[in-house]
Each structure stands twice: as C-alpha cells, then as structure tokens.
Amino acid sequence: MPEMPPSAKATLTSLPYRLLARHVILPWMLQGVQPTGEGLEIGAGVGAMSAQLLTLFPKFRMVATDYDTELVGMAEQVLSGFGRRATVQRADAARLPFQDGRFDLVLSAAMLHHVIEWDSALAEAVRVLRPGGRLIGYDMLDTVPIRLMHLGEGHTTSLLRSAQLEAALRRLGMIGLQTKAAMGGNVMRFSATKPEPEAAGQP
Numbered sequence: 669m670p671e672m673p674p675s676a677k678a679t680l681t682s683l684p685y686r687l688l689a690r691h692v693i694l695p696w697m698l699q700g701v702q703p704t705g706e707g708l709e710i711g712a713g714v715g716a717m718s719a720q721l722l723t724l725f726p727k728f729r730m731v732a733t734d735y736d737t738e739l740v741g742m743a744e745q746v747l748s749g750f751g752r753r754a755t756v757q758r759a760d761a762a763r764l765p766f767q768d769g770r771f772d773l774v775l776s777a778a779m780l781h782h783v784i785e786w787d788s789a790l791a792e793a794v795r796v797l798r799p800g801g802r803l804i805g806y807d808m809l810d811t812v813p814i815r816l817m818h819l820g821e822g823h824t825t826s827l828l829r830s831a832q833l834e835a836a837l838r839r840l841g842m843i844g845l846q847t848k849a850a851m852g853g854n855v856m857r858f859s860a861t862k863p864e865p866e867a868a869g870q871p
C-alpha cells in the first residue's frame with residue numbers, strides 16, 4: 669500500500685499543524701458534538717486529531733489506527749501520555765479488525781482520498797459504529813486546486829466529489845447526513861448517524 673511522502677509526515681507532526689487541528693479543524697468537524705464512550709480514528713496519521721479529542725474530552729477513549737507502520741509508531745508516542753484512554757493499532761481502514769457496533773464515534777480526517785477503496789473504508793466505518801453512533805470527518809474534494817496539490821501522487825489518491833460521498837453514505841443507510849463545503853469548495857466536512865434498528869429507512 670502506498671505511504672505518504674516524508675514531507676507530508678513532517679507536516680502532521682509540526683506544531684502549527686497540531687494547533688490548527690485543535691483550534692480550527694477539530695471544532696469545525698465536530699460541529700458541537702460532545703463525544704462520549706469510545707471512538708475510532710481511521711487513517712489517524714501521528715494521532716494529532718485523536719490527541720486533541722482526548723485532551724478536550726477527558727472521559728473519552730480513542731483507538732487510533734493507520735496502515736503506515738512508521739506513523740503508527742509515532743502515534744504511539746504522541747498518545748502515550750493518555751494512558752489506557754488511548755490505544756494505537758495498525759489497521760487498513762478498508763478491512764477493520766474490530767467487531768460490529770463497537771464504537772460510539774468514528775473519525776475520518778483527510779484520509780478517504782488516500783484510500784483507493786474509499787467506499788469499503790466508509791462501509792467498514794459504518795459497520796463498527798454502534799446504532800446511534802456518529803461518523804464525523806472531512807476530506808479534500810475533486811477540484812482543480814486539490815488535484816494540483818496532489819500532482820505526482822498518481823493512483824495513490826482518489827479525490828471524491830461531494831455527491832459521491834453523500835450517495836455512498838445514503839446507500840449504507842446512514843441518517844441525519846450533514847455536509848458542508850469550505851475553503852472555496854475544496855474541502856467538505858461530513859457527519860452522519862447510524863440508525864437505531866427502528867429508525868432504519870428514515871432520510
């Protein structure tokens with residue numbers, strides 16, 4: 669599986685990125701959601717988002733996953749201060765090694781466009797959510813500026829269109845779907861809930 673270039677890994681560990689994650693990206697993604705219980709982050713990189721969530725919500729627990737072994741090692745260091753509230757595990761988002769319905773929240777931050785089988789990753793995220801659990805995230809969209817940004821990465825990125833993502837989440841039966849584009853339409857946040865059995869079939 670393709671790995672991120674060293675420059676991108678360096679960005680994920682930088683102080684400016686961590687500050688941006690905490691003060692801008694995470695509040696924008698969460699839209700006021702107050703996570704409780706246990707969350708899963710797919711494609712967690714060095715665990716910057718998970719670390720900020722654990723800091724902001726002191727009772728919340730997180731399992732941070734990524735398929736890149738080097739980033740998993742870095743995430744273990746970043747999250748070591750949270751003790752048993754944080755677990756780090758190497759996992760392919762398209763084949764998650766977790767039981768159905770385990771998590772209260774799944775976070776997907778800027779990672780789906782790196783997954784060629786992004787629809788499998790979404791299906792897996794929904795599978796491991798408990799009924800009533802939330803999928804929250806954001807991603808790059810298929811626009812000219814974002815394509816230019818990823819020039820040279822070739823087949824390792826699969827930029828999404830907002831309608832594709834919305835349709836995929838609907839097909840998976842998710843409800844309460846909310847999306848909002850930002851940064852001139854180049855990125856989109858999304859949030860959706862896995863229905864309780866009696867609510868399945870609602871819009």
Ligand SMILES: C[S@@+](CC[C@H](N)C(=O)[O-])C[C@H]1O[C@@H](n2cnc3c(N)ncnc32)[C@H](O)[C@@H]1O
Nearest residue numbers: 711712713734735736760761777778779782783
């Ligand atoms: C742009 S980084 C985002 C990292 C982190 N979510 C954040 O916002 O700080 C994308 C991450 O997705 C990971 N990734 C790509 N494909 C993956 C897959 N199939 N399964 C798990 N992780 C994957 C990469 O290794 C990388 O860490």
